[in-house]
Amino acid sequence: MKFLLFLIVMSSTVLAADYRKNEIQKLLWGDFKTTWLEDNRYPTATFTIYFANGAMQDSIQKAGTTQASIDLLFAGTSKYDQKSLSEFFDFYGVSFASNVTHEYSVLSFTALVKDLPKVTERFCHVIKDAQYPRNELIPHKKRVVTQLRNLPSQHSALAERAFRSIMMKGSSYEYPTDGNLASIELMQSQSLQKKWSELRDEAPKRFYIKGPKEALFVRDQFLKDCGWKTSSSQSFRLKNPLSAMSHKIFLVPVSGANQAQIRIGRFISQNEVKDPDEKLNFTASYLGGGFTAKLIQEVRVKRGLTYSIGSYVSMQSEYGRAGISTFSKNETVAETINLIKSILKESSQPSKIKDEELEHMKNYVIGHYPFSFEASSSFLMQLLMLDHVNEPLEKLYQFPEKIKALSKEDVADGVKRLFNWDEMVIVVVGDPSLKTSLEAIRPVEMIKAQGLL
């Protein structure tokens, strides 16, 4: 207990602070809601376009179309080919980023402020005139297919893909946002162009900007030259996954692996999304956030069964996932899964959660909270996510108070509801010989890696 002497009483100012609130400005650019996060430290600016349209709008046969329509945006226009476009943007040191989820898509570019007029002009030209030329699409497919076929050698990435696919089976979220071998082979220039038109001209959108005030001078150019439009509202066709997936262990065999990836978790349905985020997030932190959380202390520190273990609750607007991610050597895979099971069972009982554990984790989560405002880029993404789930800015600043109010009963209830063992889908990626030891836990179904690609 000596260490407790080091604890410093959490300052009340931590709970009340409005970190960087005065740097946020809500603007209206044309018809589009725009958020500007002022950051005067460096002469660079980031422009992010949020589209309320994501991979869920792709049919299963066209899985990956939204992602490819953004990835290949700069593959050529009627005026410039791929090479001259990449020469141009690389010359000005412009970096691009994209993120396509099932519910929404994001495209960003970062450039030096002094170059913004030239960069915006060419960027907007591409936005209006992207052609997805066939001579670029064919080699793109070849590269993507090669990378996808190589996925079985990246065990962690394969485990993520398998976990998502198996856990989401039967739902609107089953297929990965970047598509699969079959859908990529079928991809055509016309479908990409159609998808991009939908994003550019129909999807509801918002803009998020980070940088100094001078960056805003390109406002009119950004609106006029890009010609952004909106004519539809977001709509989902939701289907929940099959519930039968939690009665087995799914083993994806990788011959010769001397370590196995383990994923345990479940889909969170639309109704549960309304549960307070603070409670869900804190539950995940209690179990597997940081080096002092329950799982890492028991699995790594006390027993040396793994190098890393973590848990998460990941929410979008209409659905979410709760999961535990780890790995262990072949000899201790079953032991690790059984240990996780017992930790989850224990943590679902308020009487098994100690007062000092709860207070310790509250201190960690609340005390560390200012760091989520530190990097402008990630702070901006938080603001974007708040808008996506239709929550007010104030939610960010109320978080510490809400964490402070949580009880042992809240945490135990969170564990019980999110990580109920009987509802957990278990996926293991590892040597096929693991089947025997895993069968002592649940019946094992072998899923070939090739079928997941």
Next chain:
Amino acid sequence: MRFVLILFSALLSACSSGPKSPSANLPDPLKLDVVSFKLENGMQVLVIEDKRLPIFSLQMFYKVGGKDERKGLTGASHFLEHLMFKGTKSISSSKFDFIVEGNGGSSNAYTTNDMTVYYENMPSSTLDMMLGVEADRMVNLVIKKDEFEHERQVVLEERKMRYENSPRGQVYMTMMEELFKGTPYGTSVIGDIEDLKTVSRDQIYQYYRQWYAPNNATMVIVGDVSASQVKSLVKKHFDGLPSSPVPEQTRRSMPDSAFKNNLEKPVELNIKGQSPSPMFMLAYPAPKAGAPEAYAQDILASILGDGKSSYLNQKFVQTARPKFSTVYTGNYSLEKAGAFMIGGEIVKGVAPSTMKKELLKSLNESCEAAITTESLQKVKNQYESELFSGLDTLGGLARFIGDRQLLYNDWAYYRRELMIYDALKVDDIKKECKRLFSQKAYVWVTVWENNQAVR
């Protein structure tokens, strides 16, 4: 006022601001206001005040890494890094993390060939406490037998995750071992399996006693602190700690010539691995960090492999018939030597042996075909833009100046680096390109499920 004057005078007796950074008078696009001072026991401290949020990042750089290990002790620096989170004489077993996280912070560490770095991201109210904890574990580490054995298993699992089950990791580790064979850089940072299985607690503890001392450490603090407060608290916690003769003795006994590459002819290793597509790496011996040629090679690497428009990307990836699904280049400048690397993934149906020949030919041609006024200016523009992207966090800034202090003994060395890059001309890059690719010695490594050799 009297109290303040006394305190000031006491500080002066214990720490000096030392010689000014050699690059401190050069133009600074970042406009960093760094306070630098050194304790009498040799510990260097750098501070940047940034009061935007009530937090700070503390980074402790120890100048010990893979290159300081000998046969039988490979992986010792990294293993010790894990054990530094256990306990000390005053912090009970495995409670380091509880202190950090219980106070709202986070911490972690990493080990390279040249250094071991510990970092804590903390609320600003914890500065005094964290300095005390860092000072404590610099000299009072306790390694218990059961904790040592558990951590041995953890390190072995990390090794499997990063290298044994990762073709990319396997390619990189093999390349480093072959390129630097017979030099202190020729051992893997994570360690050989046999060494990790047999190294004893006493050996690691001895290693700790030799290398962890204030004269082998640089501390960087960036955030909501005042430099004067940091000076006072650093003196309070670190001033009495003893220095160690080992780092200096070792460095004297290991001249730069010990790092000279022994490669005389091409080495080719095609290893059977789990990768359905061949992963490859081609590497050449390169100059150490800070050598004039290293800057030309940085730019060369960027011209060849940075961005979609780069030479190798256009030739082998963004083409009608791609040979690689990905390609990347890097000039890895270590303290005493370097590696110029080209790596990637070969598409299905293309033989690695054919690609090796084609790549070697293209690299030779690139000296005339790829290096132009436009491609050079493009890279300079990219560097200007990228300079800011890594500095969005306090930790990023702390690492940026800490790396330079350790490698060049000059935290402001980036100012000189920017001037050197700016002054380089097309002919300089061409000259370095020709010298680099005319070397007869290189290492070619592939990992592929169709290869036969097992390593």
